[in-house]
Amino acid sequence: MSTPKARGELLEALRLSRGLTQAQVAAATGVSQAALSKLESGHADADDDRWDQLADYLGVPATAFFDVVGSAAPARIFHRKRKTTSQTAVRKVAAELSLVRLRVEDLLGARRTTLNRHDLEGGFSTPQEVAQLVRSELGLGTEPIENLVGLLEGAGAVVLRWPLEAIQVDAVASWQDDTVPVVLVGEHVPPDRQRFTVAHELGHAVMHDGDASESQEREADAFAGEFLLPAERLGTEWPPSPSLEDLLPLKRRWGVSLPALIRRAYDADILSDDEYRKWNIFLSTTGMHRREPQPTERENPAALAAVIRDALAAGSTVDQLASRAYMYPREFEFTFLQETT
Ligand SMILES: [Zn+2]
Structure with a gap:
């Protein structure tokens, strides 16, 4: 009651x-x-x-x-504050996120996550170190992450694609108290950017607690870079004086965009200022900073829909499940059984 x-x-x-x-x-x-x-x-x-x-x-x-x-x-969401974003729109997304969390709990029961929080301990550890720690907790070592969304779902997080253009962010996450992390990924985000943006939100969820300041935005970016492509590993894989052809296999293997790969090499002290500048000029004169050769494939959330489909196969009806999520069946289907392309 x-x-x-x-x-x-x-x-x-x-x-x-x-x-x-x-x-x-x-x-x-x-x-x-x-x-x-x-x-x-x-x-x-x-x-x-x-x-x-x-x-x-x-x-x-x-x-x-x-x-x-x-x-x-209301969920505390991490989002870049933009002057032009309406507060009503932000509150709407925060409410939608808290409803997702409540609904998933009531549909599937209390859930566990194998992710752990690591605050930055007042500056004693860096975002890069936290990224390495989370990698090791997830058993990744320094290997490439084939499917980041699948990895997070496997660790118990809830991930859904969501309309987020109104608040001008690529993704929002929340992870409160004893619940599991929830990540909403903008439907407008192209696949190449999606992996970075999901890793960035994971960084917030693990390291931070609430509205993100500018320095926390930089920390989440630093976390995402190291989490997706550990600097030490990139150092061992970077070809000497590479051509574009040499970099494409690296980009594919690590699932990052070319600009992100170049940036990562620069941040990892593999590229000099001069080389970094030359690559950026090359990417912009060839239009590759906008249109990627061999683009990354989109990662779609699948775990939640799979659990719901299993329940349906085992005899539950959409009406029953929808009512457990305080929804009418149509909205339930649109929200949790969306066909992703
Ligand atoms: Zn952020």
């Missing part, structure tokens, strides 16, 4: 995920804004008819508010 607090958190998350203000919900349902505010904070409760009415307006089954037990409190 749910509590007023759990109901209130779900109410707020649903409202924000629909991009609605309290005033809009109040006007449409006849609940006063003051009463709505108290419901959301869990400081008041309403009768069953009122909850039915709110569920109906927010497009979820009437059972949602009576069944919910877990917390849909």
Whole structure:
């Protein structure tokens, strides 16, 4: 049986995920804004008819508010602050992310992750060292990561493709308390950039706690570079005075873009300032900084949909699973059983 607090958190998350203000919900349902505010904070409760009415307006089954037990409190997401990004859009994504976390928990039960947090201990360890540590915890050594999304899903994280263009970020992640990390990857992100952006979010999730500052953005980038392509290993694989042809196999093997590979070699002190500049001029005059030869293939999330399909094969119905996720079947299918291309 749910509590007023759990109901209130779900109410707020649903409202924000629909991009609605309290005033809009109040006007449409006849609940006063003051009463709505108290419901959301869990400081008041309403009768069953009122909850039915709110569920109906927010497009979820009437059972949602009576069944919910877990917390849909807003997720702390890591995102680059941009002046032009609307705060409403950011709150919408944060609410969507907390709903994903709650829904996955209620669908699949409490989940475990084999990932560990490593804060930077007040500067005693570097993002590169943390990346090496996480690599070793995941049993990767210094080998290439064939499928990063698959790796994170295997470690218990939830990954979904998501519309994120409105907040001008490539991905957002959240990892709170005893839950599992959730990563939403922008549907607009090209495959070459996706691996880096997912590794960047992993860096935030492991090292940081909440809104990212500029220095934390640099730390997450440094983590991602080392995590995807360890500097020491690149040093042993970098061909002497390479041509473009020499670099293509490296790029493919490590699943990075050419500009990222060049940048990585520069950061790892393999390329001099001069060589780095020459490569960048080459990439931009040939248009390769925009159009990659032999582009990386997109990695699509698959683990969550597979578990749901297994449950369906074992006799559960979409209606049952959807109601456990406080959704109508159509929205459930769109959200968790999306066909990825
Ligand atoms: Zn970031």
